Amino acid sequence: MKSKNVQLSALKESNAKNTYTKTRRKKQNGFCYKLVKYRVFLLMLLPALLYTLVFSYIPMGGVILAFKKYSYAGGIFNSPWNGLKNFEFFFKSGQALLVTKNTVLYNLLFIAFNTCLQITVAVLLTEVKNKHFKKISQSIMFLPYFISWVIVSVIAFNLLSFDYGVINSIIEKLGGEKINFYTTGTVWPIILTLFGAWKGVGYGSVMYLAAIMGIDTSIYEAASIDGANVFQRIFKITIPLMMPTVVILFLLAVGGIFKGNFDMFYNLVGNNGVLYNYTDVIDTLTFRALISNNDFGMSAAAGLYQSVLCFVTILLVNKLVSIYSKDYTLF
Numbered sequence: 001m002k003s004k005n006v007q008l009s010a011l012k013e014s015n016a017k018n019t020y021t022k023t024r025r026k027k028q029n030g031f032c033y034k035l036v037k038y039r040v041f042l043l044m045l046l047p048a049l050l051y052t053l054v055f056s057y058i059p060m061g062g063v064i065l066a067f068k069k070y071s072y073a074g075g076i077f078n079s080p081w082n083g084l085k086n087f088e089f090f091f092k093s094g095q096a097l098l099v100t101k102n103t104v105l106y107n108l109l110f111i112a113f114n115t116c117l118q119i120t121v122a123v124l125l126t127e128v129k130n131k132h133f134k135k136i137s138q139s140i141m142f143l144p145y146f147i148s149w150v151i152v153s154v155i156a157f158n159l160l161s162f163d164y165g166v167i168n169s170i171i172e173k174l175g176g177e178k179i180n181f182y183t184t185g186t187v188w189p190i191i192l193t194l195f196g197a198w199k200g201v202g203y204g205s206v207m208y209l210a211a212i213m214g215i216d217t218s219i220y221e222a223a224s225i226d227g228a229n230v231f232q233r234i235f236k237i238t239i240p241l242m243m244p245t246v247v248i249l250f251l252l253a254v255g256g257i258f259k260g261n262f263d264m265f266y267n268l269v270g271n272n273g274v275l276y277n278y279t280d281v282i283d284t285l286t287f288r289a290l291i292s293n294n295d296f297g298m299s300a301a302a303g304l305y306q307s308v309l310c311f312v313t314i315l316l317v318n319k320l321v322s323i324y325s326k327d328y329t330l331f
Contacts, residue, residue, distance in 0.1 A: 065300035086301035095285055100258070103281040106192065107257040113193055115250065117201050119242075122208035123234055141202030152195060153267040160191070185278030188269070192279070196264060211245035212238055247321060247328040255314040258306045260284065282306055 035042070062076060069082040090096050121141065128134045144152075159166050160181040168178040181187060215238065223233050260281030269279045271288070286302040289295065314330075322329045 062300060063304055065297050066304045067301075068297055070296040082297070086295075086297040087305065089289075089295070089298045090286075090302050090305065093285075093289075095280065098277065099280050099282045099285045102279070103258055103260045103283075106189070106260065106281065107253075109189060109193055110196055110261075111250065111253045111257075114197055114200060114204055115246065115253075117197055118204040119208050119239070119246065121201055122205040122212055123238055125205070125209060126212045126238070127230060127234075138202065141205070143202070144199045145203040147199065149199075149263040149267040152199060152264075153270075156191070156195060156268055182272060183274050185275050188275060188279050192264065192268065195268065196261070207245060207249060208242060211242040215241050244328055248330065251314060251318055251321065251330050254317045255310055257313055258282065258309040262287065 065076060065079075066086055067081055067083060068076075068079045069085070070076070070079045074080070125134055125138060128137070158164070160168075162168055162178055162180045162182070165181075167181075172178055179187070181191070219237055219241075220233055223237060228236065260283040262281075262283040265279060265281055265284050266287065269275050269284075272279075282302060282305075286299050289302075290299045318329050318331065
């Protein structure tokens with residue numbers, strides 16, 4: 001009897017401990033417990049959360065302008081509905097297909113060129129052994145990112161001007177004929193790509209540098225012992241191990257493939273009608289229409305059109321990437 005009582009009491013005690021453990025685990029997995037436990041981290045996250053909420057989510061309410069005939073008296077919510085007429089203006093303008101094509105092709109060119117250039121710069125910087133030269137080079141490449149596109153447009157004009165441009169002055173001194181860049185549309189894809197790369201290569205290479213720095217140095221040491229040279233280490237170790245970062249950044253870039261860089265296109269090209277067929281994108285067309293017609297509904301419709309296309313594109317590309325490897329996808 002005593003042994004049975006001892007066994008029963010031990011069993012009850014064991015059950016009580018298990019119940020207590022389960023209850024404690026539930027509490028630890030609870031929202032309130034985690035809220036208190038990680039309060040410092042959540043407070044650090046709060047400014048970014050508020051910024052995203054105020055500038056990305058609250059403005060989504062303005063999407064209804066795409067389906068309204070906006071009036072100052074009625075405001076956003078009391079203006080009359082007009083169905084899809086705002087979209088009709090965009091598509092019946094005769095420029096919808098052209099600017100969509102220009103936007104996509106320019107972004108594909110920018111993504112391909114900038115990604116290759118930024119990876120190359122990041123790899124070359126990691127191979128440089130002189131710390132002072134590395135820091136100076138990185139600072140020089142990073143500096144253009146902080147220069148306004150307005151200033152860049154002035155630099156571009158002084159380089160490309162027909163009468164006083166540096167490039168035409170050099171061509172003239174070498175005995176060649178001057179090129180009127182501001183009436184020659186075929187050269188502008190190259191010009192825009194080069195200026196975009198010059199301005200963004202330093203900032204864009206930071207993520208790739210971080211990815212390379214995260215690679216275990218023992219792998220390089222083992223490769224060196226096995227006799228691998230610099231190029232073999234780059235193509236067999238560095239680039240394959242940084243591919244997840246490359247793919248994620250590529251997916252994020254593809255998400256904005258229907259968004260033109262308005263600052264770059266508008267400041268470098270301006271209202272030069274001769275170049276519209278070669279440089280006009282959705283953003284610049286929408287801006288001109290808004291300025292000339294003061295039609296907020298049409299600009300909201302164009303913005304919604306861009307956002308939907310970007311959303312569909314990133315879903316499609318993410319699905320294609322998942323077929324190759326699910327480890328490289330965003331979600």
